[in-house]
Amino acid sequence: xxxxxxxxxxxxxxxxxxxxDLAPGDFVxxxxxxxxxxxxxxxxxxxxxxxxxxxxxxxxxxIPPLPAPQRRFTDWVAAYTMSPPGAILKMALGGQAWKPxxxxxxxxxxxxxxxxxxxxxxxxxAAAAAALTQKVTQGGASVTLLDGVTGSGKTEVYCxxxxxxxxxxxxxxxxxxxxxxxxxxxxxFTARFGTAPALWHSDVSDSTRRHSWLGIATGTTPLxxxxxxxxxxxxxNLGLIIVDEEHESAFKQExxxxxxxxxxxxxxxxxxxxxxxxxxxxxxxxxxxNVESGxxxxxxxxxxxxxxxxxxxxxxxxxxxxPERQSWLxxxxxSALTQTFADQGQAMLFLNRRGYAPLTLCRAxxxxxxxxxxSAWLVAxxxxxxxxCHHCDYSNPLPKHCPACQAEGQFFACxxxxxxxxxxxxxxxxxxxxxxxxxxxxxxxxxxxRLIAAMxxxxxxxxxxxxxxxxxxxxxxxxxxxVVDADLGLAGGDLRAAERTFQLLQQVxxxxxxxxRRGRVFLQTLQPTHPVMQALAIGDRDGFLRAExxxxxxxxxPPFGRLAAIILSSPDAAILGHVGEALAxxxxxxxxxRVLGPADAPLALLRGxxxxxxxxxxxxxxxxxxxxxxWLGSVRFPRSVRVQIDIDPYSFF
DNA sequence: AGCACGCCGACT
DNA sequence: GTCGGCGTGCTC
Numbered sequence: 001x002x003x004x005x006x007x008x009x010x011x012x013x014x015x016x017x018x019x020x021d022l023a024p025g026d027f028v029x030x031x032x033x034x035x036x037x038x039x040x041x042x043x044x045x046x047x048x049x050x051x052x053x054x055x056x057x058x059x060x061x062x063i064p065p066l067p068a069p070q071r072r073f074t075d076w077v078a079a080y081t082m083s084p085p086g087a088i089l090k091m092a093l094g095g096q097a098w099k100p101x102x103x104x105x106x107x108x109x110x111x112x113x114x115x116x117x118x119x120x121x122x123x124x125x126a127a128a129a130a131a132l133t134q135k136v137t138q139g140g141a142s143v144t145l146l147d148g149v150t151g152s153g154k155t156e157v158y159c160x161x162x163x164x165x166x167x168x169x170x171x172x173x174x175x176x177x178x179x180x181x182x183x184x185x186x187x188x189f190t191a192r193f194g195t196a197p198a199l200w201h202s203d204v205s206d207s208t209r210r211h212s213w214l215g216i217a218t219g220t221t222p223l224x225x226x227x228x229x230x231x232x233x234x235x236x237n238l239g240l241i242i243v244d245e246e247h248e249s250a251f252k253q254e255x256x257x258x259x260x261x262x263x264x265x266x267x268x269x270x271x272x273x274x275x276x277x278x279x280x281x282x283x284x285x286x287x288x289x290n291v292e293s294g295x296x297x298x299x300x301x302x303x304x305x306x307x308x309x310x311x312x313x314x315x316x317x318x319x320x321x322x323p324e325r326q327s328w329l330x331x332x333x334x335s336a337l338t339q340t341f342a343d344q345g346q347a348m349l350f351l352n353r354r355g356y357a358p359l360t361l362c363r364a365x366x367x368x369x370x371x372x373x374x375s376a377w378l379v380a381x382x383x384x385x386x387x388x389c390h391h392c393d394y395s396n397p398l399p400k401h402c403p404a405c406q407a408e409g410q411f412f413a414c415x416x417x418x419x420x421x422x423x424x425x426x427x428x429x430x431x432x433x434x435x436x437x438x439x440x441x442x443x444x445x446x447x448x449x450r451l452i453a454a455m456x457x458x459x460x461x462x463x464x465x466x467x468x469x470x471x472x473x474x475x476x477x478x479x480x481x482x483v484v485d486a487d488l489g490l491a492g493g494d495l496r497a498a499e500r501t502f503q504l505l506q507q508v509x510x511x512x513x514x515x516x517r518r519g520r521v522f523l524q525t526l527q528p529t530h531p532v533m534q535a536l537a538i539g540d541r542d543g544f545l546r547a548e549x550x551x552x553x554x555x556x557x558p559p560f561g562r563l564a565a566i567i568l569s570s571p572d573a574a575i576l577g578h579v580g581e582a583l584a585x586x587x588x589x590x591x592x593x594r595v596l597g598p599a600d601a602p603l604a605l606l607r608g609x610x611x612x613x614x615x616x617x618x619x620x621x622x623x624x625x626x627x628x629x630x631w632l633g634s635v636r637f638p639r640s641v642r643v644q645i646d647i648d649p650y651s652f653f
Numbered sequence: 654a655g656c657a658c659g660c661c662g663a664c665t
Numbered sequence: 666g667t668c669g670g671c672g673t674g675c676t677c
Contacts, residue, residue, distance in 0.1 A: 001677080005654055011677035033656070033676050049677055086654095639672060 001030055001057070002042040002074075004090035006083070006256075012045035014056040022057070025065030029058040040066050040089060063217055066092070066234050069272040074232075076271060077264055082625055082645045083257045091232035091257070094213045114194040118160065125153050128299040129160035135275040136164040136240050143266055145246075145291055146279040148301030149310060150510025151474075154279045155185065157301065158242050159192050161277060166193065166222050170239025174225045175261055177248035178471050184452060186225060193223060200226030200233065203444065228253060228261030231268060239274055241265045245471065246278035246287060247503050249496075249650050258646040262287075281510060282503040282541065285549055289559040304514070311481070311512040311519030315528045315537050327424055328416045333482045333522050334428060341432055341461055345479040345517070349421055349464045350508045352488055354438045355379040356420045357413035360387060360398070364407035375605040381440070382419050392607045421484055422464040429462070437465030470508045476515040481508055486523040486533060492602075494652050495557055499548055502532045502541075509536065556619070558648065564616040564624050565646040566632070567601060569609040572640055579641050580612045586634045590627055592619040602652060609642070615649075 002010040013030055015022055022028065026041045036058065074092060078085035121129060128146065135142050148154045158174075165172040174197070176185065190196045198212040198221045215221030219236030226233075228251050231241075243251070243262045251261035262278065263286075269276035278287055278296070290296040304310060314332075321330040329337070329349075340347045357380040361368045369378040371389035378387035378394070385398040401408050413420070422436045435441075435451060442448040454460050455475055463469060489501035505523065513519020525533050535544030553560045568583070570576040580598035587595045597614035604611055618624055628645060637643055 003677095005676090007654075007676080013677060030677080035655085035676095045677085053677055055677065090654095 001028060001039040002089050003030070003032060003037050003039040003086050004093045005032075005037075006087040006090070008084055010042045010085070011039075012047070012049045012054060014054045016056045019057055019060055022060060023065065025067065025071060027061040027063045027065065029061060031055050031058060038093065040071070042071070042085075063214075064219070064236055067236065069238075069268075070234055073268050073271050076267055077232075077257075077259065079625065080267070081257050081259050081647055082628060087257050088232060091229055092234050094209055094233070116191050116194065118163070118192075119156050121156060121160075122153070122303070122305060124301050124303065125157050125305070128301060129157045131297075131299055132158065132161035132275070132277060133164040136161050137168065139168075139239070139273065140275070141270045141273045142275045143269060143290070143296040144275065144277050145283055145287055145296050145298045146277055146301070147283055147298055148279070148281060149304060150281045150507065151304040151310075151514045152281070152301035153305035154244075154281075154301060155188060156305075157299075158244075158277050158279060159189070161240060161275075162223065162242070163193070165240040168239055170237050171216070171219065171221065171235050172223050172240040172242070173230060173235070173238060174223070174242045174244060175228060175230060175251070175265060176225065177227075177245050177250035178468070184449075184473060189223065189225060195222075197223040197225040200224055200230035202227065202229070228259075228264075231261055231264055238268075238272055241269055241274065241276045242279065243276065244279045246280045247282050247284040249500065252650040254646070254651060258644065258649075260648060260650070263648065282506045284503075285499060285545065285552060286559040288545060289549070306515070309513070309518055310539060311509055311521045313509060313521045313523065313537050313539065315486075315533055316522055316524045317528045318524055318526050328421060328484055328524075329424055329428070329482070330524055333524060336480055336520065336522055337425075337429065337462070337482065340480040341429060343479075344477075346455070346458070346460065346475060346477045347462050347480040347482065348469065348478060348508075348511060349418075349425065349462065349482045349484055350466075350470065351416065351418050351421055351464070351484040352466050352504070353417045353485075354390065354440055354466055355381045355388065355417035356385075356423075357415055357417055359414040361412050361414060362402040362405060362407060363410040363412050365402060365405035367402050367404035373605065373608040375603055379417065380413050382423075391603065416484065418464050418466055425462055425464060432461040433459065434462045434464065435460045437463055437469040439466070439468055442468070467504060467508075470504060470511065473511065474514055475511065477517075478512055478514070479517050479519050481512040481519065481521045483508060483521070483523045486525040486536075487527055487530075490527070490530070490532065492652075495563075496650065498532050499545075502535060502544055502548075505532070505536055506541070556617070561620055562618045562622060562624055563649055564618075564628060565649040565652075566597075566614040566616070566628070567611060567644040567646065568598070568613070568641055569606070569611045569644070570638075570641045571609055573610040575638055575640060576610050576612055579635075579637060583614070583631075583635050586631060588627070588631055588634075592622050593617070593624075593627055595631075 001013050022041050024041050024043055028039055030039050074085055074088045077088045146154050162172045217234045224230055243265050246262045253259050266276055291298045316330050316332050321332050323330045337347055359377045360380050369387050371378055371394050373394055374389055374391040376391050379390055381388050386395055387398055388395045418436055418438055422434055425434050437451055490497050509521040512521055568579055584598055594617045595614055598612040601611035601613045
């Protein structure tokens with residue numbers, strides 16, 4: 001019996017006579033330690049456990065068994081991510097500890113269906129929809145990139161594929177990167193299919209979660225829209241997976257089990273022999289490499305739907321047009337905003353930095369406020385002024401006196417966050433109605449909906465926000481987007497910095513001019529000749545991606561080589577140092593594999609734990625997992641040292 | 654992951 | 666002489 005715990009392997013139980021018909025996949029209730037747990041029959045016992053220790057299975061639950069593809073998927077993900085299978089099963093059971101089912105569940109309600117007529121599609125959309133529908137109808141494994149510029153109507157196209165899947169009587173799953181996206185898109189699904197899809201993400205209530213889980217497990221819930229964790233649910237009859245905004249790094253989970261939702265979705269498709277659709281306006285290099293090699297198909301939507309044209313992108317060279325002192329909006333951007341407001345248009349200012357200022361220092365002694373638990377500056381936030389850490393939950397009011405020199409009134413806020421940009425905008429445009437959109441201002445999806453509704457209703461002239469505002473929303477009267485610091489994401493030497501910056505800025509730019517008026521986008525940059533800025537300015541996505549791919553290929557970096565990261569952490573820096581050295585000495589010499597490190601992780605202290613990391617670089621076809629298993633298996637780790645394995649890492653923190 | 658056990662330092 | 670820190674090992 002596999003239990004939803006991060007423990008190696010399954011546990012053996014006695015099978016009492018009344019349960020002699022138990023088979024793999026059956027949900028069972030078993031005693032474990034002093035508790036009773038819900039687990040899944042995984043197979044026959046190996047028989048190597050002391051018979052005296054064996055306890056009997058208590059009961060079989062009246063839920064349809066976990067289908068074989070779902071079980072194979074669980075084992076596959078465990079092996080790939082090098083996590084215990086029980087940790088994957090825990091996600092399949094909905095993540096939370098729960099009481100076992102006692103009663104046969106009532107069928108989850110399937111509301112009366114009154115789907116709206118399918119929308120009228122452009123010829124390009126119709127062709128793409130037909131191709132996808134055909135794949136769904138015939139079934140079998142396939143991966144298709146739906147490659148369409150922002151505003152080209154990708155959602156309508158894949159909704160046709162969903163309709164075909166539901167018509168076959170199978171379940172469809174749509175994976176989305178951000179919860180914030182769901183409110184608007186959910187209404188569209190509801191209107192299109194006449195019934196609200198089941199929502200799955202970390203914020204849904206326990207009762208909804210339980211209801212959705214049962215509907216998914218029994219097969220009565222036809223459509224699920226969720227975050228990456230929805231991929232592991234026990235679908236009774238899955239027939240299609242859509243991964244929308246497949247390039248999004250939000251699909252990468254980086255705690256507990258480290259996995260990429262998009263990659264796991266493709267694996268699920270293979271195992272279940274079902275089509276997978278990856279949708280994006282700015283596909284990842286990984287996906288494009290798979291298209292090039294012929295492993296994935298591609299469908300292209302080259303035009304904006306309904307005659308809207310792509311926005312006009314202008315670079316503002318901050319050297320040539322510097323903002324005033326203690327200001328961050330350059331004269332050309334200010335005049336563009338002035339003109340936009342005069343023409344009754346809406347504008348958006350994008351800065352991917354929460355709070356008021358990223359750094360606060362004391363003018364008297366130079367003291368900089370740093371988090372006591374993390375190697376990071378404390379970020380100033382307004383309201384009553386506070387200093388917050390964005391990596392842990394540390395938060396304190398700004399003190400009166402400098403903690404280092406006791407000076408009073410000498411604090412100086414360095415640099416801008418969105419709150420400070422909103423302050424500057426308020427100063428410059430006192431009549432404009434300005435709102436800030438960040439994870440600090442929208443606590444839940446209801447708050448997000450309210451803000452989006454206010455924007456749609458024209459009650460806001462200027463929205464200032466972080467990337468939470470960059471995704472998916474469709475504001476017809478939004479004609480100007482200003483990017484305050486286009487260079488921000490390029491710093492840090494991250495492997496995917498350029499790719500990610502391009503994708504993010506392209507997404508932000510795509511918010512503008514989505515109906516009749518042509519949108520304008522201004523990018524403030526200190527590096528106007530940088531390939532990312534040039535590609536955005538002339539709209540040469542493919543040229544940029546080709547250049548980026550050529551560079552990755554040259555250095556054998558993903559997707560042309562493989563990476564894995566080992567992160568060691570401990571509250572005790574000395575112990576961590578020793579373990580790192582021991583591990584470095586134990587690296588097995590292996591052809592086509594290089595181990596770099598140990599080095600301090602960029603966040604060398606995070607939530608009170610010191611962190612060191614190794615990076616493993618290998619050829620495309622190398623079995624990284626076997627190597628890591630052998631290597632880590634040869635070293636004994638003290639209990640205080642946590643070892644995290646990140647296959648195909650995205651973040652280099 | 655939880656939980657129990659067990660061994661050492663700090664108090665009533 | 667007891668409380669409680671967390672290092673170690675176990676759960677079928």
